[in-house]
Amino acid sequence: MSYQSNSKGYYGDFGGAYIPEMMYQNIHHLQNCYLDIMESDEFKKEFKLLLQDYAGRPSPLYYSDRLSEHYNTHVYLKREDLNHTGSHKINNTIGQILLAKRLGKTRIIAETGAGQHGVATATVCARAGLECIVYMGALDVDRQSPNVEKMKMLGAEVRPVHSGNKTLKDATNEAIRDWINNPVDTHYIIGSVVGPHPYPDMVARFQSVISEEMRVQLKEKTGRETPDYVIACVGGGSNAAGAFYHFLDNPDVKLVAVEAAGKGIETGESAATTQLGRPGILHGSRSLLMQTPDGQVIEPYSISAGLDYPGIGPMHANLFTSKRAVFLSATDDEALKAALYLSQKEGIIPALESAHALAALEMIDFKPDDIVVVNISGRGDKDMETYLNYYQSVR
Numbered sequence: 001m002s003y004q005s006n007s008k009g010y011y012g013d014f015g016g017a018y019i020p021e022m023m024y025q026n027i028h029h030l031q032n033c034y035l036d037i038m039e040s041d042e043f044k045k046e047f048k049l050l051l052q053d054y055a056g057r058p059s060p061l062y063y064s065d066r067l068s069e070h071y072n073t074h075v076y077l078k079r080e081d082l083n084h085t086g087s088h089k090i091n092n093t094i095g096q097i098l099l100a101k102r103l104g105k106t107r108i109i110a111e112t113g114a115g116q117h118g119v120a121t122a123t124v125c126a127r128a129g130l131e132c133i134v135y136m137g138a139l140d141v142d143r144q145s146p147n148v149e150k151m152k153m154l155g156a157e158v159r160p161v162h163s164g165n166k167t168l169k170d171a172t173n174e175a176i177r178d179w180i181n182n183p184v185d186t187h188y189i190i191g192s193v194v195g196p197h198p199y200p201d202m203v204a205r206f207q208s209v210i211s212e213e214m215r216v217q218l219k220e221k222t223g224r225e226t227p228d229y230v231i232a233c234v235g236g237g238s239n240a241a242g243a244f245y246h247f248l249d250n251p252d253v254k255l256v257a258v259e260a261a262g263k264g265i266e267t268g269e270s271a272a273t274t275q276l277g278r279p280g281i282l283h284g285s286r287s288l289l290m291q292t293p294d295g296q297v298i299e300p301y302s303i304s305a306g307l308d309y310p311g312i313g314p315m316h317a318n319l320f321t322s323k324r325a326v327f328l329s330a331t332d333d334e335a336l337k338a339a340l341y342l343s344q345k346e347g348i349i350p351a352l353e354s355a356h357a358l359a360a361l362e363m364i365d366f367k368p369d370d371i372v373v374v375n376i377s378g379r380g381d382k383d384m385e386t387y388l389n390y391y392q393s394v395r
């Protein structure tokens with residue numbers, strides 16, 4: 001069984017392209033040409049060079065003595081937090097801007113939650129000299145103001161979205177609306193492995209550099225290319241897709257995806273899609289989705305803006321139902337504790353999203369000789385206000 005998408009963009013029962021007729025031409029064109037473009041030698045060369053010289057790849061694989069001792073196992077941290085712009089998001093935006101140029105597009109739109117994808121998109125647009133418009137929920141504009149300022153300084157226009165609960169889902173709706181109205185000159189850079197085919201597959205391929213590097217780095221450090229565990233947080237699922245990608249067909253590698261439980265799965269304030277969701281269609285693909293009995297999307301909640309999404313990419317829906325990956329969830333409190341712990345034991349302040357993956361270390365019984373890789377998807381600069389509030393309350 002393959003865990004990759006088929007040519008129609010299906011991962012098992014999930015995926016596809018459920019789109020309004022007015023998006024058809026854009027999506028169809030992208031479906032027809034994305035692989036040819038991505039697999040051309042010229043594209044691969046340019047992408048690789050930018051990942052290296054502009055984004056700073058390869059990102060280090062760091063052996064954490066202190067976490068290893070604490071959990072009585074071997075813990076490695078994949079340092080996506082050290083990338084230019086502070087997260088894994090830059091891998092995808094570099095890839096998509098190169099694609100957009102080859103498609104002859106002159107205007108870029110994007111949605112953003114925590115602002116990391118917005119900043120990464122504004123960054124590559126500045127470099128490419130393309131107009132950039134970022135849709136962002138009004139609540140997220142408030143709670144992630146450093147990233148809003150960065151986008152503006154980079155020359156992007158940030159459009160606050162006031163519908164729904166004013167977070168990521170609503171920003172995505174608005175970006176899709178824009179694309180329908182501007183189909184000819186505009187490329188939509190989606191920030192995760194969500195959306196209609198070919199986005200989930202395309203974004204997963206751009207992010208797969210994470211696990212490609214891990215294999216080389218693990219071989220160098222441990223003599224083995226494969227670890228026993230790979231742990232990553234899941235919003236839409238792009239950092240997890242990248243961290244899992246080259247291990248999908250190694251059944252001995254346990255893949256652990258960590259969702260945001262918010263205030264607790266039973267509280268009605270959470271974003272743990274696999275635990276609470278049912279199959280449904282959102283933003284152009286069939287996947288698992290938090291919804292009411294009559295199919296209305298339930299507003300998600302997480303303290304972490306990057307995980308505050310009611311769906312999950314179709315790759316992950318399939319990894320969940322096929323049981324290839326284990327899905328755990330961490331509450332706001334568990335993530336905050338894990339972030340403080342890493343900060344004080346290793347001198348690394350992780351993004352709140354990544355802290356959910358770290359929290360999973362508490363939930364698994366590792367053997368002393370296990371090799372565990374935690375994907376640190378981003379750095380915590382953008383979350384300092386949240387962290388300081390928490391830190392003051394526990395001191």
Ligand SMILES: *Cc1c(COP(=O)(O)O)cnc(C)c1O
Binds near residue numbers: 088
């Ligand atoms: C956006 C973001 C996430 C969540 O998105 P995925 O597509 O699930 O990876 C996680 N961590 C960081 C640092 C982010 O910026």
